[in-house]
Amino acid sequence: MIGETTKLDALVKSLQQERGRAIGVGFQRLGEPPQIVTAGPRYIREGQVSVESRWHIGSLTKSMTSAMILRLHDEGVLDIDAPVGDLLPAFQAEMHTDWQSIRLSGLLSHTAGLPANARRDGLPEDSSKARLALMRQLWSEPLKNADPSFEYSNTGYVLAGLVAEQVTGKSWEELIRAEIASPLGLATLGFGAPDGVEDAWGHRRLLGFSWPVNPAGTADNPAWMGPAGTVHPSLSDLMHWGAAHLNQCTGVNPSFLSKESCARLVTPVKDSYALGWVILPRDDGDVLFHNGSNTMWSAMLFVSDARQSVLAMVMNDGRIGWLEKQLPRIIEVLPK
Numbered sequence: 001m002i003g004e005t006t007k008l009d010a011l012v013k014s015l016q017q018e019r020g021r022a023i024g025v026g027f028q029r030l031g032e033p034p035q036i037v038t039a040g041p042r043y044i045r046e047g048q049v050s051v052e053s054r055w056h057i058g059s060l061t062k063s064m065t066s067a068m069i070l071r072l073h074d075e076g077v078l079d080i081d082a083p084v085g086d087l088l089p090a091f092q093a094e095m096h097t098d099w100q101s102i103r104l105s106g107l108l109s110h111t112a113g114l115p116a117n118a119r120r121d122g123l124p125e126d127s128s129k130a131r132l133a134l135m136r137q138l139w140s141e142p143l144k145n146a147d148p149s150f151e152y153s154n155t156g157y158v159l160a161g162l163v164a165e166q167v168t169g170k171s172w173e174e175l176i177r178a179e180i181a182s183p184l185g186l187a188t189l190g191f192g193a194p195d196g197v198e199d200a201w202g203h204r205r206l207l208g209f210s211w212p213v214n215p216a217g218t219a220d221n222p223a224w225m226g227p228a229g230t231v232h233p234s235l236s237d238l239m240h241w242g243a244a245h246l247n248q249c250t251g252v253n254p255s256f257l258s259k260e261s262c263a264r265l266v267t268p269v270k271d272s273y274a275l276g277w278v279i280l281p282r283d284d285g286d287v288l289f290h291n292g293s294n295t296m297w298s299a300m301l302f303v304s305d306a307r308q309s310v311l312a313m314v315m316n317d318g319r320i321g322w323l324e325k326q327l328p329r330i331i332e333v334l335p336k
Helices: 002-019 058-074 089-094 104-108 127-138 154-168 172-184 223-229 235-243 259-265 320-325 327-332
Strands: 023-029 035-039 203-206 209-212 278-280 287-292 298-304 309-315
Touching: 002 023, 002 035, 002 327, 023 235, 035 235, 058 104, 058 154, 058 172, 058 223, 058 235, 058 259, 058 287, 058 298, 104 154, 127 154, 127 172, 127 223, 154 172, 154 223, 172 223, 172 235, 235 298, 235 309, 287 320, 298 320, 309 320, 309 327, 320 327
Parallel strands: none
Antiparallel strands: 023 035, 023 309, 203 209, 278 287, 287 298, 298 309
């Protein structure tokens, strides 16, 4: 194991030199200590990242939003197969019939026909109020694509988060802490650009130039996009999130998700997309996967039940394509 850790450490340092950005890689087999390697400055010539650093994970947040809603479904708080109009009776009269008939399961699988993104100015600062104000601007009009074809939609996840908020009376952020972070012990989980003294700043790129973005500024999408992608954890907690799904569908942890809800979470609905996870077929068993980027950080997470392992990769640079291309090199130095 020491030799394998040394190989991973050397590779991560080499990748960091190639890219010039901070990089972290974590690997763990269930029941064994995790291997976590980080390298690089938090931002230009400023400190070094560490195992304690937190990283923005972008659309990997969707896996948490989906699991949170399925937990509410298990608790009998809401039904993911009920029409949105029935779940939001106070607003049903102002919704076009296309929107009234949408189901949470369609939102979480990107098959509800909602547009990919929705940008609006002048929304309230409070994220929950902003989500409601945004949807009230949108749901009075018919959907342009109200059939169950796959269209990746951040807007759909914003609506799913809003439904959970309206049904429970709690903000999406409160629900993620209560239903995901607390039961799994994800102590580092937060929202927006991470701003701790050990956290890596994201980097923006334009016309071939790149520069770090102060987390106190515009270093993330607006907070109302939270359900679609604003979570940041440490690399260790990101791996812990992945490990929580190992064996889950065998009923190993029914207090977190029932076997039935777990099965729905990881069963593809359209084009390999399940509920907040992409299902990658492999000869030795399917792999759960999702990536994320708010254009200033990149993150990838792989969960293999067959190999009882979790692999996580993070970088404070939004060029996620480069990170994806390094996957074969990283797998080559991992324990067989």
